[in-house]
Amino acid sequence: MILGKNDKIFDILIYTIIAIVVFLCIMPFIHILALSFSSSGAVIAQKVTLFPVGFNFEAYVRVFTDQTMIHSLILTIGITIAFTILGMFLIICAAYPLTKKRLKGRKIMSMLCIFTLYFSGGLIPNYLLISKLNMMNTLWSLILPLAFSAFNMIILKNFFVAIPESLEESAHLDGCSDVGILLKIVLPLSTPALATLALFYAVGRWNTFQDALFYITKPTLYPLQLKLNMIVSASASSESFGESGNGAQLVPEVLKSASVIFATVPILIIYPFLQKYFVSGVMVGAVKG
Amino acid sequence: MSNNVPTQNQVKVKKQLRTKNNIFYFIKRDIALYLMFFIPLCFLLVFYYAPMYGLIIAFKDYDVTRAFSESAWIGLDAFKEVFHSSDFYLVLRNTIVLNFLDLIVGFPTPIILAILLNEVRCKWFKKISQTIMYLPHFLSWIIIAGISYQLLSPSTGLMNILIRHLGGQSVPFLTEKWHWLATYNVIGVWQTAGWGTIIYLAAITGINSELYEAAGIDGAGRLKKIWHISLPGIRSTIIVMLIITLGRILGIGLERPYAIGNPIVREFSDVISTYVYRVGIQSLRFNIGTAVGLFQSIVGLILVLITDSIAKKFGEDGIL
Numbered sequence: 001m002i003l004g005k006n007d008k009i010f011d012i013l014i015y016t017i018i019a020i021v022v023f024l025c026i027m028p029f030i031h032i033l034a035l036s037f038s039s040s041g042a043v044i045a046q047k048v049t050l051f052p053v054g055f056n057f058e059a060y061v062r063v064f065t066d067q068t069m070i071h072s073l074i075l076t077i078g079i080t081i082a083f084t085i086l087g088m089f090l091i092i093c094a095a096y097p098l099t100k101k102r103l104k105g106r107k108i109m110s111m112l113c114i115f116t117l118y119f120s121g122g123l124i125p126n127y128l129l130i131s132k133l134n135m136m137n138t139l140w141s142l143i144l145p146l147a148f149s150a151f152n153m154i155i156l157k158n159f160f161v162a163i164p165e166s167l168e169e170s171a172h173l174d175g176c177s178d179v180g181i182l183l184k185i186v187l188p189l190s191t192p193a194l195a196t197l198a199l200f201y202a203v204g205r206w207n208t209f210q211d212a213l214f215y216i217t218k219p220t221l222y223p224l225q226l227k228l229n230m231i232v233s234a235s236a237s238s239e240s241f242g243e244s245g246n247g248a249q250l251v252p253e254v255l256k257s258a259s260v261i262f263a264t265v266p267i268l269i270i271y272p273f274l275q276k277y278f279v280s281g282v283m284v285g286a287v288k289g
Numbered sequence: 290m291s292n293n294v295p296t297q298n299q300v301k302v303k304k305q306l307r308t309k310n311n312i313f314y315f316i317k318r319d320i321a322l323y324l325m326f327f328i329p330l331c332f333l334l335v336f337y338y339a340p341m342y343g344l345i346i347a348f349k350d351y352d353v354t355r356a357f358s359e360s361a362w363i364g365l366d367a368f369k370e371v372f373h374s375s376d377f378y379l380v381l382r383n384t385i386v387l388n389f390l391d392l393i394v395g396f397p398t399p400i401i402l403a404i405l406l407n408e409v410r411c412k413w414f415k416k417i418s419q420t421i422m423y424l425p426h427f428l429s430w431i432i433i434a435g436i437s438y439q440l441l442s443p444s445t446g447l448m449n450i451l452i453r454h455l456g457g458q459s460v461p462f463l464t465e466k467w468h469w470l471a472t473y474n475v476i477g478v479w480q481t482a483g484w485g486t487i488i489y490l491a492a493i494t495g496i497n498s499e500l501y502e503a504a505g506i507d508g509a510g511r512l513k514k515i516w517h518i519s520l521p522g523i524r525s526t527i528i529v530m531l532i533i534t535l536g537r538i539l540g541i542g543l544e545r546p547y548a549i550g551n552p553i554v555r556e557f558s559d560v561i562s563t564y565v566y567r568v569g570i571q572s573l574r575f576n577i578g579t580a581v582g583l584f585q586s587i588v589g590l591i592l593v594l595i596t597d598s599i600a601k602k603f604g605e606d607g608i609l
Contacts, residue, residue, distance in 0.1 A: 010510075011408075015414065018406065018414075018418050021422065025421050025422050043445075089328075097319075100322060103319055103323075120337065121343050121344055122340070122578075122586055123562070123570070123582055124569045124582055125344055126343075178319070178321045207429035210543050213566075214566070225429050228431050229431045229548070232435040232438065257435075263429075263432055264432055271424070278423075282488065
């Protein structure tokens, strides 16, 4: 293909626009990162833009030595792991039977799952249910209710269906039970889908704070997002931090920024995996509907 | 007695065998599968269908101290109160307006970005751009709010520092309602635009490359190729996405308005979900909260059914 002059101008335009967009995407984040490493004096003097001024770890020392933050982090990690494991277990148990055409009542079972995607009881009935089940202010309220996701289940089911029936048939002939086929053939072949969905679950649980907002009122049980919310919306953030023994006064902006970064780092750590699996997951979801 | 006339007993036994074949045989054969499904089914029943039954609260004067079934039946009174309250119409208006703005600004953006990305020939530039553009999608709204407050604060925010540097006055991005409206919109686009390109890029790569070659031979420039091939090629994807988005016009999550909103801009930031939270949970007016929720669910369902059938009329697969 011969590149004419017009083409070159076009290219420059496109690259520039995309570069600007990319910069806009990441700039806010870099600014917060810079703030978190800057000295309070520089922040007050409004000198910090994209690079730290007066580089120090002061804010992070405060964050990492804050018992409540660490406690909240550990709680959240625990909830996320439990939620993911339970969720994966549930959707496997639901998806596999639904792939068997010979199963009587398969249509009704499928409808029961799909209907929940389009209609729900709404906030109040769910709230009252959790209350009646005595799950208010317990971690179970964050693990159990949303564990079964019909959306994820459908994605998994579509993946299972794509596995050639001949494999399962030959296993049947060899005397393998249904459960055996699931464990020995279907699951090992589904690891990309399982990884993708596990990440969907984990990231979803990590970022969602709505249910914690409703069900958790004891500050000691706050998952990380809720704790972060407290810090970010507090006017004097030093109030929401536990005593750390260090007398140095830190400007709220620096502490808040450090807290934000603190809550984001776990996502950033697994981001390479997220990108790879999420993108393929979205494609699968989109193609299969 | 001849051989080909079965006795009464033989007929009975045959009939029994046939009925057994119809129900118990299948359950017994696939018992493992049924048991497997039973576990998630329990979760479905407890956490999804039980609350649906609880929608009855919208029609009762629910008193937490009394038993559920003892509460008085008030019929449509709760709904009447809701539809007569100006608060409700305010949040309804806000919900629709916010969603509509998202549609106008936020819908075309990923499409344009996808088309632009598709024109990038340098592989590593494309990869890095995409990696960075996807990042906002993975941030929670609390984190995004935290970043936004810091960036857009009237006094210490970076944006206003720059504006003042250039001789302007501080802009109340988040503290004045009209500015808040625009800011809310832009933040939403910031979060979703990059991620939204995935689906459109996938659709674009599905376009037959021979079309581009043929157009090139006919003398079409890059712009013409985009206009006449890329865009029409993803037309069906655009339509389906548009329809899905329209179907959700009444639904709005609580997290984004809650995190980005504040009491000052309450007039614009209060939406159906935050209203239900305030009135239903914080003020304990359960039947009102449930009534609004039921209204939202039913309208949402109807919209989905309508938009899905429209999508099917366009020849698309729809989502149902």
